Amino acid sequence: MARSGITNMGEIAKSIADAKRKAIAHAERVNRNLANAVLQGVVEGTPEDTSVTVGDWQVGVNTVPQGTLDSSDPGGAGALARGQSQIATAKLGGTINIVNNQPHVDGLNAGNAVTKPAGWVERSIDAAKAGLR
Template identity: 30%
Template sequence: MAGLDELAKRLDRIAVEVEGNVERAVKDCAGAVLRSVVDATPVDTGYARSNWTPELDRAFEGLFPARVPGKAGSTAEATAAATVEAGLPTIEAFDLSRNAEIHITNNAPHIGALNDGHSRQAPADFVRLAVLDGLAAVRGARVLPD
């Protein structure tokens, strides 16, 4: 029985490591999506860029004012940095034992039009492209231990 007990312990250790690796990949993917979609969002006043909000297990339902208000994109970089900084702690709080999903939501009324290409600052479908960036960030991630 000692052989089976050792095997069971080894499999438990592997399961814990796999779970940790999957959790890290989910966080890395979501972080990459957040950074990409924030950076790709066209900026005038900063309102749309400020409203990308990660939430665990549900979509965020609120709205924020521009995190760094400006005009004609004057605060684009500062707004992006503030939005990502505000969102990353939620992503890092994701725990596979408690959470099933990370939603990254934007409730700005005009976000759909921006994603449809109504701004010359960003291509149409920049949200889909951000998701692809997230997937690329975790392509090749090691889930199983060596």
């Protein structure tokens, strides 16, 4: 009489572990891509006068950046590079905080800038989320 059963449990466990590792890596990439898209959107959307507000976008992984940088960053290349460097360290389950601590940034987003319409922060978030689909 023949026996029935599973004889390759080691291979099945290895396959499950590999699938889990790949799923976590994929989720981390999606999370980082979303954060990078939001960062790029808010940096590009920030009205520039002295470009100090553009340069004040800061990213913290599992921390909330405090204080202001108060340095001019025309075009936001410095803010993007700093932020992307931080985002690259994010792991699944962590929190990525993208902040601008300039006291007038809320007013700029509310429409107090002549060069940009109100709501550019929210539009950046919406565009980043739409890009995931």
